[in-house]
Amino acid sequence: MKTVVRASELNAAIELAKAAGKKVALVPTMGALHQGHLSLIQVAKKHADFVVVSIFVNPLQFGPSEDFDKYPRTLETDSAQLAEAGVDLLFSPTVDVMYPDASESTKSAGHIGNTFEGAVRPGHFDGMLTVVSRLFDLVQPNVAVFGAKDAQQLHLIKTMATRDYPNLEIIEAPTIREVGGLALSSRNRYLDEAAHEVAQQLSAALRAGAAAVHPGGQTNPKQVIEAATAVLAKAPEAKLDYIALVDQDTFEPLENGFSGRALLLIAARVGETRLIDNTEITF
Ligand code: AMP
Numbered sequence: 001m002k003t004v005v006r007a008s009e010l011n012a013a014i015e016l017a018k019a020a021g022k023k024v025a026l027v028p029t030m031g032a033l034h035q036g037h038l039s040l041i042q043v044a045k046k047h048a049d050f051v052v053v054s055i056f057v058n059p060l061q062f063g064p065s066e067d068f069d070k071y072p073r074t075l076e077t078d079s080a081q082l083a084e085a086g087v088d089l090l091f092s093p094t095v096d097v098m099y100p101d102a103s104e105s106t107k108s109a110g111h112i113g114n115t116f117e118g119a120v121r122p123g124h125f126d127g128m129l130t131v132v133s134r135l136f137d138l139v140q141p142n143v144a145v146f147g148a149k150d151a152q153q154l155h156l157i158k159t160m161a162t163r164d165y166p167n168l169e170i171i172e173a174p175t176i177r178e179v180g181g182l183a184l185s186s187r188n189r190y191l192d193e194a195a196h197e198v199a200q201q202l203s204a205a206l207r208a209g210a211a212a213v214h215p216g217g218q219t220n221p222k223q224v225i226e227a228a229t230a231v232l233a234k235a236p237e238a239k240l241d242y243i244a245l246v247d248q249d250t251f252e253p254l255e256n257g258f259s260g261r262a263l264l265l266i267a268a269r270v271g272e273t274r275l276i277d278n279t280e281i282t283f
Contacts, residue, residue: 001083003090007097007138013089014052014139022050026141028132031055031092032072032186033081036176040145041085043173047143053082054091054135056098060106060127072186091139098134106130109156112251116265117152117276120241125156132157136165144168149175149183151263151278155251175277177203183277190273194237199270201235205243206279209264213281221245221254224264224281232268241267241274248280 004010017024025048027040037053044051055078062068075092082090109118109125118125136144144161146154154172161170176184181203182196191199209228213219228243245254248261260283267276 001079001087001090003079003092005091005093005097007093010089010091010093010138014050017050017088018140023048023143024050024052024139024141026135026139026144027051027053028135028144028146029053029055030057030071030186031078032074032189033078034176034184034186034188036147036149036184038081038085039176040147040173041082041087043171044143044145045086047145047169047171048141050088051086052089052091052139052141053087054093054139056091056093056131056135058098058127058131059095060099060130061124062127063121063123066121067187072189091135098131107133107160112152112159113156115152115251115253116242116244116246117267120267120274125153128153129156129160133160133164136161136168141168143171145171145173147175148172148280149185149277151265152251181207183275185275187273187275191270195270195273198235198237199273199275201232201238202266202268202275202277205229205231205266206264206277209243210279210281213283219283221256221262228264228266232266237270239269241269245281 025044027044029037057071059068106126107129109129113125158170161168180200182200205228208231209224212224212227225243232238232240244265245262247254248263254262262281263278264281265278
């Protein structure tokens with residue numbers, strides 16, 4: 001595996017791959033890699049023959065009181081895992097490489113960018129879209145792979161790609177979980193044993209919500225939310241931000257009857273650690 005830091009080195013490596021007729025996949029990450037990230041690489045390998053992984057902790061998507069400084073940075077072990085996974089190119093740029101021109105405009109995530117995660121983390125999705133579009137511009141991939149775990153992020157990236165990158169295919173990879181159900185996350189390493197136990201209740205709440213669906217369109221979305229909320233209420237150490245049902249295609253909240261595919265979203269704080277998860281619900 002080759003590792004590059006500069007945009008010019010990246011360009012040269014990509015040009016070489018494309019000249020050899022290779023299809024290029026990009027897997028953007030912030031590092032502190034776990035099996036969830038590695039699963040995206042396996043998906044990427046099925047869709048392309050040259051896999052680029054980026055590791056960049058993007059300052060633009062962290063609020064002033066968030067964990068940017070403390071976010072885990074484990075480049076050496078990440079790099080070893082990526083080589084082992086058969087990644088072709090690791091792009092680990094500095095802030096100057098990603099944002100050479102401070103006056104460059106940022107992307108706007110629009111109205112959906114201000115709901116749910118965006119309501120709790122103002123500016124987060126503008127910063128996320130800005131870095132993702134910059135990565136798309138630099139790497140010029142044929143496909144890019146993102147996890148379903150970050151559902152709102154994925155929705156906004158798909159919307160941006162349809163509008164601005166019509167030749168790029170966005171691929172969604174399923175959420176990888178621990179045996180107990182907790183979705184893998186780089187932030188899980190902040191959890192001590194007790195907090196880890198509490199964190200399992202997020203996925204338990206999602207399962208309870210999914211189980212409240214009666215087949216045949218008889219379920220009111222409120223029943224799903226109530227069933228999920230009841231589980232989390234039994235773990236008061238988890239401070240709930242939201243449990244919500246959204247239309248999977250529009251990310252608009254579902255309040256009344258619905259048939260089709262929905263996402264049940266959950267976000268909660270366990271101690272200082274903010275966790276999010278979701279599951280697909282078919283009515
Ligand atoms: P991050 O490093 O947290 O920015 O995540 C990089 C990519 O990995 C994003 O597309 C995430 O959605 C994805 N990802 C994070 N956790 C998981 C997981 N547990 N399963 C699958 N994909 C994940």
